[in-house]
Amino acid sequence: MRTCTVLSIALAFSFLSVCTANTERALAQLNPSGESNDDEVAAHFRAGQEAMRVGQTERAIREYREVLRLEPNFAEARVNLGLAFFVSGQYQQACTELEKARQGKPDLLAANLFLGIAYLKLGFPAKASPPLGEVLRQDPGNQEALRTLAASYMDRDNYRDATKVYLKLFSTTADPVEGQYALGQNYFAMAKQLSIEISKKFQGTLWEERLAGDLLAERQKWVDAAAQYRRALTLDGKVSGLHADLGDVLVRQGKLDDAEAEYRAELHRDAKSEEALLGLAAADLGHGAATLALEKVTKIWEVFPPFLGRQTDFPLAKFEAQKLAELARDLASVPDSPAREFLLASVYRAAGQNELATQQWSMFLPRLRAWNATQKVGSRAEQGDAACAAHRYAECAQLIQAQKMRSPEQNILLGRALLALGDEQAAAAAFAEALNGGQANAQSSYWLMRSYERLAQECFKQMVELAPDSWRVHQTQGEYYQLRLDYNKAIEEFQTALRAHPDSAELHEQLGNAFWLNKNEAAGETEIEKALQLDPTRSNSLYLLGCMYFGKRDIPKSIDYFNGALRFDPSLLRARAGLGRAYMRVGNPVRAVPELEKAAPMDYYGDLHYLLSMAYRQLGNTELAAKALAVSQELRKMSAAHQEASVAAAEEELADQ
Secondary structure (H helix, E strand, O other), rough: OOOOOOHHHHHHHHHHHHHHHOOOHHHHHOOOOOOOOOOHHHHHHHHHHHHHOOOHHHHHHHEEEHHHHHHHOOOHHHHHHHHHHHOOOOOHHHHHHHHHHHHHOOOOOHHHHHHHHHHHHOHHHHHHHHHHHHHHOOOOOOHHHHHHHHHHHHHOHHHHHHHHHHHHHHOOOOHHHHHHHHHHHHHHHHHHHHHHHHHHHOOOOOOHHHHHHHHHHHHHHHHHHHHHHHHHHOOOOOOHHHHHHHHHHHHHHOOHHHHHHHHHEEEEEEEOOHHHHHHHHHHHOOOOOHHHHHHHHHHHHHHHHHHHHHHOOOOOOOOOHHHHHHHHHHHHHHOOOOOHHHHHHHHHHOOOOHHHHHHHHHHHHHHHHHHHHHHHOOOOOHHHHHHHHHHOHHHHHHHHHHOOOOOOHHHHHHHHEEEEEEEHHHHHHHHHHHHOOOOOOHHHHHHHHHOOOHHHHHHHHHHHHHOOHHHHHHHHHHHHHHOOOHHHOOOOHHHHHHHHHHOOOOHHHHHHHHHOOOOOOOHHHHHHHHHHHHOOHHHHHHHHHHHHHHOOOOOOHHOOHHHHHHHHHHOOHHHHHHHHHHHHHHHOOOHHHHHHHHHHHOOOOOOHHHHHHHHHHHOOHHHHHHHHHHHHHHHHHHHHHHHHHHHHHHHHHHHHH
């Protein structure tokens, strides 16, 4: 199960309370004559409810079983038994009881909701959909059902329907800040899942190498990113945008001549590439050639002006104050134009002269709006791909959308056009359709991931505009810094968020993880324990404590925590990997093997398969040991190639200094 759904025990208790309120009426319906042991049934029912209230789930299970022994058709007791199993993490037993309850009363909301959630936790997303559909038939705005249904679609790689459900969930959220945060997190979760799938399914391909370069660039590891982009180019040098990506990271390193060569290679493939033209403009600015930069930006304005409206971080490189002053002076002396306003705004912004930058930008934007207002989609008799090649994106999109049947390649072309037009939502739908088509999966997965990233960023932007100093904004900023390995800033942001929302188990977990990653194990452990005090069912907190105890060589405790994590989330592969390692550390290959086998799909470096080969060998299965070792060696070879490329790039960087 790949889901960000966190179900609190309080939700289960709320349904248990409803069942309690209806107990007497239900008993009367079961035994209208009154000739039965109603009092005994009610006593056991209330005892089960009280046991649940004080957290004694095993006693509650015994009491509800006694109720059902006396009254086998008592559906409410069957639901409560299922909920008790659910709360205790016994999801298979929960499914059994809830299915029985639904046989008698198919429309029981609690039975359907928790049955859907339990099926998802057990890794059966297709089975989760029907009961969740029944919940939403009765209660279309049920947020837990919507979250779980979306997660079930994600588990089946159905991003199109997952996105639709997440948007429905957003529309039912009353608090706009919470709504934007949740939607952004859901977009980010889908982007993360796609990233993992690309790395896992398409290892060694152009798209996996390009993605690795993107991720390194986001972390400002320019040398490593350049190495990855070069590796991608050796696989296919004709893919749109790849030379420009490499040029961008070279500009960041100050290698302007090398960057220009890459931008020109991009323009050789596509003479109207906005990315390459803007990259050359950045290189021109670096050389102090303001008029040459103006020529490049003017060409972009002639091709597709809206591209410039989204370039708020231009220029990419950092320039000295004197050079920026000279560039501003040179640009101020040329005739007024949209290109001049764009460049002056960018130069002033880079120099920290925000008032002047805003003034120029406020002059540029009306020109951009005027251009947009004059655009009409033509009726030229040509195919959509020709319009796209000419960078007439609106016409391109309209022509492709008019086709009754679209191939995955056409959907990718449509998505790229919609991204250029700034319609990320429609672009994501097109890429998801391409992915559902079963072809070009690597490319469609890559662009779908990029669309979700942009949508997540837009949600964060909206959240900041709504409440710039809210705890959710600080939490999101903490997540941003942690992704970029800036743990000190991440810790500061999580602590600020916690001061405003001290009872958040999620925040304590995030802060604890940041402390741990920052080598402050004691503080990390304290925060994770606080998270579990607030919510004992948090599987990720249990997993993190397992890792911490494993690092302290307290293997028995780590095993307890890894098992605890898997109790509440059986599909948490990293917990299975940790459990397999722990069992091998205590010399128990019999228990290690099933855990390592289940965790094997997440193995990137080959270490899990190596442990698996050792376990097989210790159990006397030499054939399986040899196969696992061969897989380990292949994975190590591929990961080593990535590392060697990074080392070579770093050595080249040192040689150039």
